[in-house]
Amino acid sequence: MAELEEVLPALAEEMAARTDRGEVADYIPQLRKIDPDRFGIAVALNDGRVITAGDADEAFSIQSISKMFTLTLALGKVGDALWRRVGREPSGNPFNSIVQLEHELGIPRNPFINAGAIVVTDVLLAGHQPREALGEILRFIQFLADDDGIAIDREVAASERATGYRNFALANYMRAFGNLQHEPELALGVYFHHCAIAMSCRQLALSAQFLAHEGRNPATGHSVVSAERARRILALMLTCGHYDGSGDFAFRVGIPGKSGVGGGIIGIVPGVASIAVWSPGLNENGNSRLGSIALEKLTKAMNWSVFAP
Ligand SMILES: NC(=O)CC[C@H](N)C(=O)O
Helix, strand or coil, X not given: CCCHHHHHHHHHHHHHXXXXXXXXXCCXXXXXXXXXXXXEEEEEECCXXXXXXXXXXXXXXXXXXXXXXXXXXXXXXXXXXXXXCCCCCCCCCCCCCCHHHXXXXXXXXXXXXXXXXXXXXXXXXXXXXXXXXXXXXHHHHHHHHCCCCCEECHHHHHHHHHHCHHHHHHHHHHHHCXXXXXXXXXXXXXXXXXHCEEECHHHHHHHCHHHHCCCECCCCCCECXXXXXXXXXXXXXXXXXXXXXXXXXXXXXXXXXXXXXXXXXXXXXXXXXXXEEECCEECXXXXXXXXXXXXXXXXXXXXXXXXXX
């Protein structure tokens, strides 16, 4: 098997030279400013090693990767009752689509599309002020990464709130069906802020390690979720983690993943490692273009797949 210490720098160099980088998300004005030439990758192995290459220590907007953390928290809070309000099927539609919501009576297809994540955020708001709910999410991520330096980029959150008409439409629609317990303004305030959390590839890889290690963080020894719950979160990542590009990601990369429009992707090799990659340019499904390509090359080089031992 290839050595990661050699594979990662070679991959970062190859990606730096590519010109087909995709388009940086421009519907959130603050994200438009990001340099498309950035590329970073970090692999946190279950044996404790963390190997990085490129811009792996530069913080970027995690965006929808936060949906993986909020889902984990909401399952901890309400358990399987969550599934009465959100489904577990791939949507086959863009992340911000509204079309299925009318037919399906305001129940979003899964927790990783925007509508589903807004419901999950609404669950986390129960019994809290928005500020407390947000603090809980941020502290959970800091705890997972064992890093108190992780923070919210308030300019990104404000920028998204100012232009988030589609998310307001989704939230209002679900509220009309009775699937949102708080005013859309409150649920979205928390949602925009958790999407605007800024993290580096290193921090992200470390924060997702519990998913590669049957629910327990191998670095800190902390138990985060049960082994069964970790498997189920991974199943949702594999089937729904890349919106309407989820099938293609499973086909090409062969591991569960979760992307965000900031250009980050988390990938999990169960029993082996968690991976974070960042390249801001996106493909037609809103997933990092070079990030997906780099993960495909990495899993191939390392012979990593959930479809083989
Ligand atoms: N795919 C994403 O990363 C989308 C998240 C973004 N905050 C939005 O709601 O549109």
